[in-house]
Amino acid sequence: MLPRLPPLSTLRTFLVAATRLNFRQAASDLHVTPAAVSQQIRSLEDYLGCSLFERSPRSLRLTPAGMALLPGIRDGFACFAEALAQLPAVRPEGTLHVGAPAAFASRWLVPHLGEFNRRHPEITLHLGSAPDYVDATVIPQPLIPDAVDVLIRYGHGHYPGQASLRLQTGDYLAVCAPALWRPELPFAAWLARQTLLHDASIPLPEQRPNWGEWCRLAGLDGINCRQGPSFSNAVLVHEAALAGQGVALMQRAHITDDLADGRLQICHRQALPSAYAYYLLLRQPATPAAKVFADWLQARCASADIVTPPDNGAA
Known part of the structure; x- marks a missing residue:
């Protein structure tokens, strides 16, 4: 049985935003608006029941929960990329x-x-x-x-x-x-x-x-x-x-x-x-x-x- 997960789009948005620590730059990478990035992050935070970013007018930082989540999400998407790279062989x-x-x-x-x-x-x-x-x-x-x-x-x-x-x-x-x-x-x-x-x-x-x-x-x-x-x-x-x-x-x-x-x-x-x-x-x-x-x-x-x-x- 497949594990229960939040929408993968929210996890992808979190990975890019956590890497950039800038919603505007993350939006540019994902070809969406900054508002869409903010909405995706809030949806993920609601699903997890905790905050992932500390927001201020001039900076964006990961919370302890965000820092704990980032390595696993990064490794997970790396596994996806590795699996897709094998497609030419099949x-x-x-x-x-x-x-x-x-x-x-x-x-x-x-x-x-x-x-x-x-x-x-x-x-x-x-x-x-x-x-x-x-x-x-x-x-x-x-x-x-x-x-x-x-x-x-x-x-x-x-x-x-x-x-x-x-x-x-x-x-x-x-x-x-x-x-x-x-x-x-x-x-x-x-x-x-x-x-x-x-x-x-x-x-x-x-x-x-x-x-x-x-x-x-x-x-x-x-x-x-x-x-x-x-x-x-x-x-x-x-x-x-x-x-x-x-x-x-x-x-x-x-x-x-x-x-x-x-x-x-x-x-x-x-x-x-x-x-x-x-x-x-x-x-x-x-x-x-x-x-x-x-x-x-x-x-x-x-x-x-x-x-x-x-x-x-x-x-």
């Missing part, structure tokens, strides 16, 4: 929710998912993408969204309290549509005439692929590396390059199919290293479907074809 065994950055999802993962689906028809996969899956100055909280079993991030790999597995490096190559490419011209002269496309999808400017750094590594002078449009999404940079709108620095892993089909052309053998890489994170405890997907993804990334820039005569 999802239907064959359902898997994967989150990935848009560029990785569209240019690498989706083209390979057919293989996974053929090997594991018993798993129903749901794939979503979001810009928050690319590291920013402050990692969004929670690190792994509640609706996701497996998360792929593009970032530095430092995720406190979370095990991460490196999948792919993110170095960049200079590419363009074949219609723009003129191999008979000196490369520097050709590049100086082209529109440069800039990828601004990484929130930290110093971590973005940078034409100035690429030209320095390639030993090129006299290139206006600031000209040309920038795009907030790497997928848009890719589409602009495919449309022949300019020369782009594209991740090596994202251009394999475009090169094979002749949609893009590597312009120079110089690669631009990236401080970021793709990492796989698993919600714990991991479901059987998540473990299967993680094992497949690691193996597939390890065996992926490596794009080697051709020697086109450029220095």
Whole structure:
């Protein structure tokens, strides 16, 4: 038989108010009015038959009864939170929710998912993408969204309290549509005439692929590396390059199919290293479907074809 308890809403309001010791701040946390908080507290005090707060115009303090009640209420809600956190583990065994950055999802993962689906028809996969899956100055909280079993991030790999597995490096190559490419011209002269496309999808400017750094590594002078449009999404940079709108620095892993089909052309053998890489994170405890997907993804990334820039005569 369930124990007789006051309404849980009053206990939750008490926990927030006792933590804040300010009804107005508690109301803000609970998205209600201060009057509603006061009403909930008085309802709980009437139920218990004792005062929980000492109220004065300028302060709010717990009474001895309030101090005695607080630890148990805090522990109780912590138990609720822990129980709810286990819910992903009891999802239907064959359902898997994967989150990935848009560029990785569209240019690498989706083209390979057919293989996974053929090997594991018993798993129903749901794939979503979001810009928050690319590291920013402050990692969004929670690190792994509640609706996701497996998360792929593009970032530095430092995720406190979370095990991460490196999948792919993110170095960049200079590419363009074949219609723009003129191999008979000196490369520097050709590049100086082209529109440069800039990828601004990484929130930290110093971590973005940078034409100035690429030209320095390639030993090129006299290139206006600031000209040309920038795009907030790497997928848009890719589409602009495919449309022949300019020369782009594209991740090596994202251009394999475009090169094979002749949609893009590597312009120079110089690669631009990236401080970021793709990492796989698993919600714990991991479901059987998540473990299967993680094992497949690691193996597939390890065996992926490596794009080697051709020697086109450029220095």
